[in-house]
Amino acid sequence: MNGKLRKTSASVISCALLASLLAGCTSNSSQQTASQEKSTEKLTSIPLPIVDKPLTLTMFVAMDPKVAATMKNYNEIAEFKEMEKRTGIHIDFIHPASMDAANIKEQFNLMVASGNLPDLIYYSWINDYNGGPNKAIKDGVIIPLNDLIDKYSPNLKKFMNSDPRVNKQLRTDDGTLYIYPEAQSPDQYAKVNPNPNPAFQTFGWQIRQDWLEKLNLKSPETIDDWYEVLKAFKTKNPSGSGKNDEIPLAPKGAGDLQNWIRAWGINYGWYHDGNTVKFGPYTPEYKEALTTLAKWYKEGLIDPDFALTDAKQFDTKVMGNRAGAWVGATSGTFGRFVQLMKAKDPTVKLLGTVPPYVAGTKSYNFNVDEIKVSNGIGVAISAKSKHPKEAAMWLDYGYSPEGALLNTFGIEGQSYKMVNGSPQLLPEVTNNPQGLSIDEALSKYTRGSGGGPYVQTPELWQQRMSLPEQQKIIGLWKAGSYDRTMPPGVTPTIQESTRMASIMSTVNTYKDEQFIKMVMGQVPISEFDNYLKTLKGMGIEEAIKIQQAAYDRYMAR
Template sequence: MRRSKWTSAFLCTALAGFMLAACSNSDNAGNGGAATTEPSTDADQGEAVESGPATAGLPISQGDLTLKFFIDLDSKVGATMKSYNEIAAFQEMEKRTGIHIDFQHPPVGQTTDQLNLMRASNSLPDIVFYNWPSIPGGAAKAIADKSILKLNDLVDKYAPNFKKILETNEEVRKMATLNDGTIYMFPVLWIDPAVRVNYGFQIRKDWLDKLGLKVPETIDEWYTTLKAFREKDPNGNGDPTDEIPFVSSAGDFRNFSGAWGINASTGFYQQDGKIKYSAMEPAYKDFLETMAKWYKEGLIDPEYASTDGKMKDSKITSDKGGAFIGSLSANMGRYLGLAQPNIEGFDLIGAPAPIGPAGKPYTNTNNFIKSVPGPGAAISMNNKHPEETVKWLDYLYGPEGIKLINWGIEGESYVMKDGKPQFTDIVTHNPDGLPMDQAVTRYALPHVAMPTVRVKDANWAITTTLPQQIDAVGTWEQSDTSLLLPLISPDEKDSARLASIMNEVQTYEDEMINKIVMGIEPVSKYEEGVETLKRMGIEEAIGIMQDALDQYNQKK
């Protein structure tokens, strides 16, 4: 059983009442006192240390300013509320800053469509939270189109907290800016590496125990394990055919590709500073051949192409699924909570990234190395109060703002114990019976994407409370991350061209993968597929990504 270097100090308290923060070695959220100096960075923990101008210039407005903020309604919030306006942290922030935020949440699944419509009609609200590097042309195109503002001068004048982070953290500065140094958003920040390792392979431990199997570490061991799940009736219901050894929604099974030293999940990866595209590498054919074999033998969910999140949940919690890939909270924690009362012995354990022909446990999860995972809050060109908006956003990167968004309201959602914040029973043992990840959202968002610094103690107190979760982090952090790419941004023209090429490439590749894995086409069709990708411009796309990576590496 592996123990994370970040988890050893937490295990005892996680088992004794969710008091993770109480025995932490650092105060990641801070003291919230009347500090007078600007924030610095703690090299050991990677969190913003609370020494910033927390209350300087408050209130920002006298209560007569409303800003419109476009952002997805996170499902954990949406389970009990209709808007982020109902969250106590934002209500308190309005009292402190004098600015009212009118949160505008698009319908589920319609975020991109609504954003495109608003850009086309020049009707963007004041603040727009989105994954800006993902749009055609990237953030540079959005600035050139006069959709969002270039923020360098505004940050320099009105954002001392965020500015200090950019000045003192090279990794954040490189990921959060364009190649020419343009600042275009206030990003989600995962400065502490401990909050990034939250996703990986998971497997039914009780099934392993019943069949006398160990946690698989290699592709061959995975095959043996999944084969046993398929043939030996581990759920014990007398039907040896109803188990689904590996439950996969869409392309989940592509995460096995790391065993071949490629990344079929994201396509692009790096090897010794050189950009590669997985489908163009010979190892990709071997990976497809193995997945086709597994699929034919019933080891991969036969419905993977149509399985959505709800179907995946059902297959795991109905005692059918044996293994899957997912997150610590939304999958492992939730499944344990849902299934254990109904399925005797139900248990999950994190499994390491499998080792295969490439010889190392390569992970495909890019977020493991990203202090800036991607999304952030941009200010639209329609904003009539950019100075006040920047001040409001910057508050979220100062000590009091970080503490407010991560912990909520002192005396209600948390109390101070031995100088450190600790969630109260209203979060950890909610009187309305809400699970912790929903209960906390009435006060704070330590596990939801927001433009602020994510605090380890608060995040782990919600997402990593169970020993299974803590062990999983210790396992997943052993993965080799050398194939992963940081958040890189091609230039405006290149980004638009890249999007054009990859839209066609990815559509074709998805079809090719499904046909080969499902046995509709033979694996020998792979070479033909490579030639098709070349005609579509994949080699040009690789060149664009190489230029972007080179520019990223050369950033000062």
């Protein structure tokens, strides 16, 4: 596609989005319902239906790939049709034209610039809004929710009061509430993780266990172990193809490979060491990590096309019996491959490994699911909504027991059934006749496998992790320490956030480019000091001070 055509397509997409927003936001401007009357009463439950007359609210939200596998719009998902029946409120979903993160942000910015805002906006307010949530409020994009939640959201209030961490994570430093969050039940993982440690790892390292057994190798733990295993995968033809075409380590894009720097006790971004905030790509350990990865790449242990590998190509390499190891999620990646590959060849064995670490140190995790709410991701009510009270009540229903069950499991008799008082997914979901993964099949009925403004019913994870292989990797992945992970909800001030965004936009672009170039040998590791000087010139040390101040304030809340 030439540049002129790309610009034309982008203009068409932008105009279409803005037109749909304008139409959606004005469609109900003349509606008046009994429930719109002002009231100082605080609800103790959500009355159903919420409105006396049908009401339509609009919501901006990026399409989830699992939904996109079978549908074109969230309006087609069964749970939202049922929500409309129960509440009397229809949601007109507005999706960006692409699921690419850059496109989502571009379309969000176009929407904000137009001033034609929907009633509800699902977004990452801490990380992706320049200035953070308080700036979004100051800009007149969204409204503070303290009063609305206090009066019209009894279920979310109850959830917030159930765990002090929730209350802490949901607020900015000045106590402002701004979203209805993706949330987890306090006993979210109890049935699949009875260990007293509440953390539950859903992302990690995956390997061809049958290849290890064929070569009489133990599951790797240290980086030195991994080097020996990857060399064996490359030279000893464990696939049995006779072609020696194995890809020992097969990352899906540079982001997957960047996870490996965690073996040096650092994160590819912010983390804390004790009470000190650090930026992983600006540490001496990062040089050691790059040195090792560059060596692996030079020796052919890493897919030479890792930086360009998309999801479809990644699937082809793994399913084609060529990939030896990779990283991914418990369900969408690991569970799917286990089911599909074993159906094709029963001798295939997949398993996980503990998070890798450098000999003499310890293993670290930086994806922790013990948190109760997501890091600034959730649904905000826009400043242009004419129905904030009704929006607050509709959103709060997702935190009630019946709303949570609907949002998590879908429709009884279609996607689940009750067995001894516990919801159980039906074969339509767990063994889909069209070959869909559990998450893809469930996404026809609910957002339970993705995320949304509700508290997730805990039994779902037990069933999404029902395979014996998944049960095993849960224990392996959580073997690493969680004590360096930044807590969710760390929020810079408006001024800090604006400055941080300015610095990190340049820093992140540069460090991502240099990561690929240094691993591939296009930039020698001997240039690392110049790399550090460049980051310093871009203001990374100022950004670290800002993040440190925000972290200190969070810990003092």
